[in-house]
Amino acid sequence: MATSGRRAGLLRFGAALAPLSLLAACGGGGGDPADYPEDNIEIIVPFAAGGPTDTVTRLITEPMAEELGVELVVQNVEGAGGTVAAGQVAEAEADGYTVLMHHIGMSTAPTLYPDLDFAPEEDFKTVGLVTEVPMTVIARKDFEPTTLEELAAYVEENADTVTLANAGIGSASHLCGVLMQQAMGVEVQEVPYDGTGPAMEDLVGGQVDFLCDQTTNTSQQISEGTVKAYAVTTPEPVESLPDLPTAAEAGLPDLEVTVWHGLYVPAETPDEIVEKLTSALQTALQDQGVIDQMADLGTAPVAQDQATPDAHSELLSAEIDKWSEVLSGIQAE
Numbered sequence: 001m002a003t004s005g006r007r008a009g010l011l012r013f014g015a016a017l018a019p020l021s022l023l024a025a026c027g028g029g030g031g032d033p034a035d036y037p038e039d040n041i042e043i044i045v046p047f048a049a050g051g052p053t054d055t056v057t058r059l060i061t062e063p064m065a066e067e068l069g070v071e072l073v074v075q076n077v078e079g080a081g082g083t084v085a086a087g088q089v090a091e092a093e094a095d096g097y098t099v100l101m102h103h104i105g106m107s108t109a110p111t112l113y114p115d116l117d118f119a120p121e122e123d124f125k126t127v128g129l130v131t132e133v134p135m136t137v138i139a140r141k142d143f144e145p146t147t148l149e150e151l152a153a154y155v156e157e158n159a160d161t162v163t164l165a166n167a168g169i170g171s172a173s174h175l176c177g178v179l180m181q182q183a184m185g186v187e188v189q190e191v192p193y194d195g196t197g198p199a200m201e202d203l204v205g206g207q208v209d210f211l212c213d214q215t216t217n218t219s220q221q222i223s224e225g226t227v228k229a230y231a232v233t234t235p236e237p238v239e240s241l242p243d244l245p246t247a248a249e250a251g252l253p254d255l256e257v258t259v260w261h262g263l264y265v266p267a268e269t270p271d272e273i274v275e276k277l278t279s280a281l282q283t284a285l286q287d288q289g290v291i292d293q294m295a296d297l298g299t300a301p302v303a304q305d306q307a308t309p310d311a312h313s314e315l316l317s318a319e320i321d322k323w324s325e326v327l328s329g330i331q332a333e
């Protein structure tokens, strides 16, 4: 897929490493798992603030913190479609004070990044799944096509000039973009950002043409009419976006993808610590405020039996296999 950089996530090892090491220096590590947690916990979001991953994370941090009795401090570590952050958390101290929030990108990274510096199934312990978010195909509000079918025809005719935003190779928006281009039978210019928070700013500003992004980031713009919306990428319509057809209903049956999110800790983290994090996650996912806010944003917490390390590991493994087939031949440069 042709990609060119603009606001592409620079590898901010320097800046990003500082917060992780800073926390360790604040005595976030090394205590007795039975006493965990005794200090604030850093929860790493692998995309820029204001995007869908950041939004989902901030929805659950407060109720999790209430159960754990410490603060969960959100830290955005951008770059390379989420792989910079994942690589750093894999290397972090396995003391429960560094937790990663990531999504379907954890399962596409092994295929897209041949030289990945971590192995999702070996270098992490899964804590539990959080939510599975629908995606929406949207465009700048003055974009000519008014239906998904017209969009496909327009993109085919103007493949050399239209611009498709994403959050970098390996992001969910990149994955949806790949599926959309495959379904449309075209290749367009991709414009990578540090997250779909900044990508949305450019879309609303008219600097980029279209984007496939999660309802947790697009619902407000769609309801306010600051973007043009064509379809959702789920098999069934999304209750909070009743006017949007599914991609299948709108003529692109092969465009079906949802973005599952989960929490991870470094592989050597004691099970007793993982259990406390899983329990706090399960409590957060039953919090009425979390349920209501997720519903407003077109999604819902996973069922309690999915907010477990085993269910999360099973899905991760199956998705790594699935996407290795679909994405074979596409690799980050």
Ligand code: MLT
Pocket: 047, 048, 050, 051, 052, 053, 054, 105, 166, 167, 170, 171, 172, 173, 174, 194, 195, 196, 197
């Ligand atoms: C993505 O994968 O597209 C990310 O969810 C974007 C983001 O969270 O900013």
